[in-house]
Amino acid sequence: MIEPRRSSWWEADALPPRPQPCDLPTRADVLIVGAGFMGRWLAYHLGSVARRMRVVVVERDRFAYGASSRNAGFLTCGQVSEMLADVRSDGMEAVVQTFEQRLRGIELVRDEFPGLEIDASGSTDWDPLTEPKRELARALNEVAGTEIYSVRRARMGERERDAMFNAADGALDPVAVLRCLEARTDARMAFGVRATRVSAGLARVETSDGPREIGYDRAFLCTNAFTADLCPDSKVVPGRGQIVVTSPVRTSTDRTLGYLQEGYNYFRFVGDRLLIGGGRHIYADRENGTTDLTPTPNVRSYLTGVAACVLGHSDFEVEHHWAGVMGFRGGRHLGGSPRRRVDASTEVVAGFGGMGVALTPVVAREIAEEFA
Ligand SMILES: Cc1cc2nc3c(=O)[nH]c(=O)nc-3n(C[C@H](O)[C@H](O)[C@H](O)COP(=O)(O)OP(=O)(O)OC[C@H]3O[C@@H](n4cnc5c(N)ncnc54)[C@H](O)[C@@H]3O)c2cc1C
Structure with missing residues (x-):
């Protein structure tokens, strides 16, 4: 049996009809x-x-x-927790090269489609702030020639603390x-x-x-x-990613894009709902190496728990859940072509x-x- 096509949040009302037979050029x-x-x-x-x-x-x-x-629609040049891990695995040169490419990409999307709606709320890296992350942020600001990264007071649920903010990031509808x-x-x-x-x-x-x-x-x-x-x-090499969207929620959490656990978990708000993805690092044995686009109950329940932490309560339902598949270059994470x-x-x-x-x-x- 052929698997039914499963729509993402972005595709829900927007999919074109089934394609008709077409005249293909030879x-x-x-x-x-x-x-x-x-x-x-x-x-x-x-x-x-x-x-x-x-x-x-x-x-x-x-x-x-x-x-x-x-996907999650993050138009991003990166957050310091993941980039610091990348510096350790791939080296500073590869991280800077990818950072510069992503900055160019953000600019390109904005320049080519000025009418496209981009939520320019920036992003918050919610992992603990450390001196090496502050140092990396300073170095990347120097590369960019402007202050993209800065430490700000940030709120998640009822808690407030210092976190690394990225002013260049935005969110779009892919x-x-x-x-x-x-x-x-x-x-x-x-x-x-x-x-x-x-x-x-x-x-x-x-x-x-x-x-x-x-x-x-x-x-x-x-x-x-x-x-x-x-x-x-x-x-x-294929790798699956899963995302859930909640019912409408109330929360005091900052409405920037958010990253947790070196970017393995990520969230944003779509209207009055929370969109949250991740869990690949927890269920690596099942999420890596597959092109199966069927979402799984274990990741759904994991993401529901993370959503409760982000919102500061559990007063919501998961209303949408889907999977996408990424392609990773074998070997090094960054650098190369x-x-x-x-x-x-x-x-x-x-x-x-x-x-x-x-x-x-x-x-x-x-x-x-x-x-x-
Ligand atoms: C859950 C999830 C969240 C993500 N979030 C983000 C994010 O927030 N920000 C970000 O920058 N990136 C994100 N990504 C990654 C980003 O979506 C991908 O890097 C990007 O979409 C890759 O685009 P692509 O065109 O290379 O691949 P794809 O979009 O996968 O396109 C490949 C296409 O090829 C078609 N195809 C395959 N085989 C054939 C064939 N034999 N004949 C004809 N057609 C074929 C497929 O149907 C598919 O449409 C996320 C990915 C996932 C899965």
Whole structure:
């Protein structure tokens, strides 16, 4: 039996109807597989640098079904607790490089879509403040040339304390971004079309009318967690993330974006509800390595407990719960490139982990500029 498609909060009223059989071109200058953030940003930027190119995007879902329409919508350059852990594992240079890229990504999203609603409330890192975190914050402010990080009094439930605040972060509706990108590209977007083999200038795809072939000059596999289906040695490893949204709540907790436990848990408010995600570190054995988009009761109950701590009470219901899948580059968490050559005309661009909202527009623009 085929698993039913499960909608996220952002998709609830917004999904397009089931795709109709489509006339697919038999040739593309650029073929993009996957219509998540990466595929759509790439189609969008290619449209502005190389207008006459025939760009075709194939997406197996009716919209996008991996991470981009199912995430938390944090447009973020990072919080110090996670970044300090990253300094220890990947080194300061990789952390600064990613921080700068994410800052560029925030700017790019704002510049390209000035009408897009972004909640510029900033973010609060709720983990204990330590001297190494303060030092890292000072160093990152110096890199940015402005005071992004500062220590502020912050309130969670009835408790108040000092916490590290990030003034650059904002929150958006990821589906609104995906829609803006689709509306502003001339690329041929074909939904309900699954690529089964993409190599050496020829793609085989499955459509509701049966199999088709598309010849291409260049192809980009923007298939994230599912990349191994097309390219087994891509080294992109899947990992599931789950999110719940509560019933309307009352609380004194600050309405900034919030990070807990080195960013493994995170929350924001959507209207008068709390959206909270995480738990991957607690249920690592089940959440890592899977592309199954079925949410699980253990993570739901864990997130319900974390939500009660954030709100300072348990007077709420969980009304929405869904899962998305990320792609992680095997090996180092940061640094290096998400691009990997498969052959002379085919490339993987995947593995943004939990940072794709800000990183994908930057990487897409870099690739598009090579076509200018
Ligand atoms: C729960 C959760 C919360 C997150 N929160 C945040 C956040 O707040 N901020 C942030 O920056 N990042 C966040 N992320 C990460 C972010 O969502 C991803 O980094 C980003 O969406 C990756 O975009 P993508 O286009 O590479 O992948 P995806 O969005 O996964 O797109 C891949 C697409 O490829 C399609 N596809 C796969 N195989 C095929 C095939 N064979 N043929 C055709 N189509 C195919 C899939 O259907 C899918 O639509 C979160 C992720 C999750 C799961």
